[in-house]
Amino acid sequence: MTCNAIYGQPGFILKQRQYRETSVIIDVFTQDFGRFSLLAKGVRKSKSKTAAVLQSFIPLSVSYLGKGELKLLTSVEMAQPPFELNGLALYCGFYVSELIICFLHQHDPHPDVFFDYMTCLAQLANATGSELEAVLRVFEINLIEKIGYGLQLEFDFLNGQPINSAKKYAFDVEQGAYENAQGYLSGSTLLALSAKTLHDPQVLSEAKLLMRSVIDFYLQGRLLKSRQVINQIIKRISNE
The missing domain is CATH 2.40.50.140 (Nucleic acid-binding proteins)
Incomplete structure (x- = not known):
């Protein structure tokens, strides 16, 4: 060589x-x-x-x-058989690929992100319904963490107290969660994201809102084409 x-x-x-x-x-x-x-x-x-x-x-x-x-x-x-992505899973695959393009600089090695990407594709190929959402959220948070934008999900950054699953929180992307009675995030959602175990429908809904705000913050106004397509497909399916 x-x-x-x-x-x-x-x-x-x-x-x-x-x-x-x-x-x-x-x-x-x-x-x-x-x-x-x-x-x-x-x-x-x-x-x-x-x-x-x-x-x-x-x-x-x-x-x-x-x-x-x-x-x-x-x-x-x-090197291996293709990952068979069909229906909505196919567009989810394009979404995670677009995230890689947007968040990784050229010629910047990330073997751990490469492994996460391959794992994500394998999971998307076997996921249905809300499982797709869970797979995407885990990939998103892994990506954000491994490129150096780790999220504080376990402690209230204002008072240092552990996140309480029964309380409500708001979220500052650069600093973390803080208790707020009007916040859109439950403590259980923050803890589920930290543990990367996302099953409950409410947790999935809140996690989607949080990760969208985090990703949009770092994209600084750039739009994700694949996200727009996925939203259109979901809306169409909901109306059928």
Whole structure:
């Protein structure tokens, strides 16, 4: 292996776009080298066997070379069977991929986030109904924690007292929870998020509101396209 060539790196394709007549540029998330762009030459030719592999949610073994921002894909093969995401789970997969793109800087390795992403896809493939919500919330909080924005969920940051499951709380994204009789969060929701055990419908509803506010705070006005699509699908299903 030379200094600018990598062989057999575990990875996933987050998104891709067409480049010139026969090529694509893919945004890939790798286990040991983080997220970056690869040029896949000629994969849109009719005889290309690579195009079928260059899809989302397939565990890949990726080889590439180059020192610049845009590296050259030299070979790719399926490392494991694809995660079969269908219906709403498919759009949830696009959502977690978009979170990776928004929150991870290019060339910033996060092997632990890579493992969480793979685990999340596996869980989405087997989840239904409210289970999908629980899977997303756990992925969100893991991501926020592992990129350095950990949330204070176990103590009231104003008085240092442990969170009481019977009390109501408000939440400051940068400092944590604090007791507030008009708060939208129950102590039980904060403790469930901390333990990453989300089952109760009320807990799931409150956890969704909290994690949305946290994610929006760090996105600083950027919109998540996949979130808008998911909301439209949920609204349509509710009206059927």
